[in-house]
Amino acid sequence: MIFAIIAAVLGAVVIIGLIADGPGRREIMELTFSDVDFNNLKNGTYVGEYKGTKSHLRDVMVEITVSGGEVKDVRILKGAVDGNGKPVKMKGQYIDEFLKNAIQSETLDVDVISGATVTSKSHLKALEDALMKAQP
Numbered sequence: 185m186i187f188a189i190i191a192a193v194l195g196a197v198v199i200i201g202l203i204a205d206g207p208g209r210r211e212i213m214e215l216t217f218s219d220v221d222f223n224n225l226k227n228g229t230y231v232g233e234y235k236g237t238k239s240h241l242r243d244v245m246v247e248i249t250v251s252g253g254e255v256k257d258v259r260i261l262k263g264a265v266d267g268n269g270k271p272v273k274m275k276g277q278y279i280d281e282f283l284k285n286a287i288q289s290e291t292l293d294v295d296v297i298s299g300a301t302v303t304s305k306s307h308l309k310a311l312e313d314a315l316m317k318a319q320p
């Protein structure tokens with residue numbers, strides 16, 4: 185009997201959480217991306233952010249370092265990182281590697297991490313913001 189009550193309470197908490205998170209998830213799923221020119225970026229360090237308007241559960245902040253007109257490094261400052269600031273593995277792929285693949289491909293039109301679509305898109309949006317700041 186106690187087990188059934190605990191299971192029911194946990195189920196209710198999960199359902200309420202999903203309902204509360206729904207608008208934020210929908211907002212991210214509807215994100216569009218600009219065409220970013222990856223060539224001849226301004227040298228420097230740029231911070232890009234994604235801040236949701238419906239929910240802040242998936243707000244992201246990334247930092248890129250540009251040298252010689254190319255992105256040399258990308259770091260996740262806020263988002264899919266563990267307590268020590270290290271990128272987390274999502275469905276078999278680290279989120280920073282996902283971002284590095286987009287940079288290497290020179291496009292934000294990349295396949296998202298399967299099973300982590302919302303997280304992938306919010307991180308791409310923060311990367312887009314940083315890259316836009318690095319435009320000449």
